[in-house]
Amino acid sequence: MSYQDVIQQARHKTEPLKSDRFIKISQREDRCDLPRSAWTPLLENSYLQTWKGIVLNKGVMEIALYPMLLYELRPQTIIEIGALNGGSAIWLTDHLELFRIEGKVYSMDIDLSLLDENAKSDGRVDFLQGDSNNIATTFTPQMLAKLPHPWLVIEDAHVNLVAVLEYFHQQGLMSGDYLIVEDTNPLMWGYWKDNWDDADNIEEGGRKLEDLRSWLKNHEDEYLVDTYYHDIYGYNGSKNWNSILKKA
Ligand SMILES: C[S@@+](CC[C@H](N)C(=O)[O-])C[C@H]1O[C@@H](n2cnc3c(N)ncnc32)[C@H](O)[C@@H]1O
Structure with missing residues (x-):
């Protein structure tokens, strides 16, 4: 393969209208090209991974994939469920600025005492205290109706998944928006x-892939798996299996 081929292939794969890029969940398998044994070294020190000194709990592959998606999608609104230390919300916000995207990150957690002081004082992210078991109290329909699209909704709390997905589906995910369900890889x-x-x-986290599939069964024409981001590092080669979804 030449450098010319590399550039051509990337153009072909990222072309949004290519029919082989976005496919239904029924066409995807629940497996990954990375073996089970790869996950121990990838996970055992992952708590040491930081962004600006703040814990960043994303997989190494996601750290490469998200910037590409952000650049392509140019989300005006990012909703993150599960803030932890605040590292991922700051990381996402920094990428919006880097790509000159005028978007805003809203990051919810049940326990905002976990936030790093530097994330709290950063001022660019709206950190919201809230519970995935009662998502409508934090992200009210009135609030969501005002948030500009495209949206990127990231579920990373591993609680009440199906109800959370259904809520954002009912309350405004539009054509072109993205939904990412983090950590669907059962091996991890x-x-x-x-x-x-x-x-x-x-227990609940280990069921995420099943839960997602069961929800997608009723929405399989509406949310398509983006195989470009999923399969760069081998089939489902990341912490996320079949869970980077674009609303058709
Ligand atoms: C995997 S961590 C989030 C990691 C973060 N997004 C990152 O990439 O660095 C999961 C977070 O979900 C939060 N969480 C757990 N149960 C929750 C609930 N019922 N509602 C909202 N957040 C919850 C936890 O407090 C924890 O901070």
């Missing part, structure tokens, strides 16, 4: 099972 939940204390979180 196998690792967390042996290394994490919160049993409820592990």
